Amino acid sequence: MKLVVAIFLMLTSYCAWASDASAVDIAIEKSNQGEWTVTYKMQKPAARLSFIRNPDDSRTKRWQPESPGFEIVYVDNHEYIVRTDSTDFTEVSVRLTPTYQHLPKDYAPFSPYSDGGVLIYTGRLFACIDTCSNNVNRWKFSMSVPENEHIVMKGQVQTGKARWIDTNEGMNIYVGSQQPIETPNVIAVIDPGLPETIRRSLDADIPELMTYFESKLGKLQGTKPMLFASYANTAGHSSQGGTLPNQIFMHWNVNNLDKQVEDDSFLNDTIWFFAHEVAHLYQWNNKAGFNGEQHESWLHEGHAEWSAASALQELFPEKGNYVTTKIANASSQCSKGLLETSLVEAASEGRFDLYYSCGLLIHQAIDAQLEKSGKRDSYSLWADFRKRAGKGNEEASDVFLSLTETCTSKTFVKKIERILEGKLASPEESLNL
Incomplete structure (x- = not known):
């Protein structure tokens, strides 16, 4: 038997x-x-x-x-x-x-380290x-x-x-001679050629951001995540960041990083960049993400952008003016973009950037509506969405908007749907949610 x-x-x-x-x-x-x-x-x-x-x-x-x-x-x-x-x-x-090699809306096959690793x-x-x-x-x-x-x-x-x-x-996967370093938050393989300013930020800001998002979206499950930071130090003008289950990675493909770190705006953008990627890691809590179709990218990219804004406002109050300017620029970019296309069509028309800018504004507006109740915010809504996403045949955006309507109102969700589906004649008015 x-x-x-x-x-x-x-x-x-x-x-x-x-x-x-x-x-x-x-x-x-x-x-x-x-x-x-x-x-x-x-x-x-x-x-x-x-x-x-x-x-x-x-x-x-x-x-x-x-x-x-x-x-x-x-x-x-x-x-x-x-x-x-x-x-x-x-x-x-x-x-x-x-x-x-920079790839449109995808991750590079190789991210070289300055010491020969990759x-x-x-x-x-x-x-x-x-x-x-x-x-x-x-x-x-x-x-x-x-x-x-x-x-x-x-x-x-x-x-x-x-x-x-x-x-x-x-x-x-890292291949090379460098040994990983285990910290209380991550197992890291950090390029030794990175400028000291960025290395200090990786050592201090990443753990602080992880603690922040853990308080909002829960402790990461499973094994300790890995952090990869590489620096090609070669002619170029590209950088890349991303997350995969249990991994955060970032790459600089430039030969003047030492000069760039002298600019405060570059350092502010770098911390925002870190916050956005750490937010992605906690969005799905070490599980394979259910990001939906490409035209639904406003969900996870917009949420990561608004999460970055929220994290910087709370953890780095001295960067308040930077965050305000960043949101204002997102509003301007979104408004101009929605005069030409809708978010539903943005990916097919090469305007993937609108999922970041318009998505940020949508999640900001949702957060404002939720906070009126004094009981919920965009993080608690996302936690509910995370439980339901991918469990049925519904599109990710339908699940998210259904949960949003339950917590806000049908009228409010209709405003969001107009932004998603329409090429707006007066986007500034429609974005004033």
């Missing part, structure tokens, strides 16, 4: 894996010469290998097939690996370019046989690195080779 039960459990486990697995194994290797390659092995022959994240066509320029007779093509806004003779294949290797984002490597469907979200990964380097993944240091199952949005 026990044997029958064991076999049944094995079969049900296999079926659960098979229902959402990609059927593509992914092996990453860094050679002793510093070259990065990724090898895809498919469980059945196919005419093409499809990538799940396609913000642009940069793979066609930056990835070089090592296997003869292969090429990377960009068709209908998707990138694929195919054979030049159009025949089927089961395995292919490509050489990667391990430098920072942060690699696994989600950029996800691929599927022929095409990727929505129910595929599990990939078998392996990684090997040179003897003088190690892998930092999920707070653990591994040497030689690592194997894991990757899911959902993927994660960031």
Whole structure:
């Protein structure tokens, strides 16, 4: 009887894996010469290998097939690996370019550290046989690195080779010689080349912000989160920040950071930047976020922006004028943007910035309405939203607005819906919620 039960459990486990697995194994290797390659092995022959994240066509320029007779093509806004003779294949290797690449509305595959280390984002490597469907979200990964380097993944240091199952949005993994530092709040891998001013801010402001958001949205569950901060110190003018479950990461791709930190406005923007990303970490409390469709980005981006404003007002009262100016600029940007498009259409028209500016104003107005009761605020509303989001077939925005209406009024929510759905002739009036 026990044997029958064991076999049944094995079969049900296999079926659960098979229902959402990609059927593509992914092996990453860094050679002793510093070259990065990724090898895809498919469980059945196919005419093409499809990538799940396609913000642009940069793979066609930056990835070089090592296997003869292969090429990377960009068709209908998707990138694929195919054979030049159009025949089927089961395995292919490509050489990667391990430098920072800005991607529209996505995370860079590599974020180099100034000492030779690098942060690699696994989600950029996800691929599927022929095409990727929505129910595929599990990939078998392996990684090997040179003897003088190690892998930092999920707070653990591994040497030689690592194997894991990757899911959902993927994660960031550090490869290099730097040892992580554990603090009371995070396990951190901070670039030693960052200016001292930023390093001090990372050491002091991040913990203070985490304590603030913990008091508003609850203690983070599970293992201690990781903080990655990298600095390419190379010609460029880009920075990137983001969060994934249990991870905060930020990257500067410039060669004049020492000069920029002398500007108070840059330092204020940096603290706002930190606050926004820490807010994202607490929004979903170490779980895979349910951010909804792209046109619903005003929800999480706007909430993170308003949370940053609230945190700076409370923790850094001397920055009150900066926060006031920041909100005023968001109002101006949103007002001008809504004359040209609606928030529903903003992503498709290249105006993703409106989800930050207009989203901030929407959550600010909601907070003002909730505080009239003296019992609730935008954080308690978000906590309720977090419990319900992703549990049914409702769109994230419908769930959020339904909860907002329960706590405020139908008239108030109708005003928000007009901002979301309409190209406004008088946006300033409509934003005066």
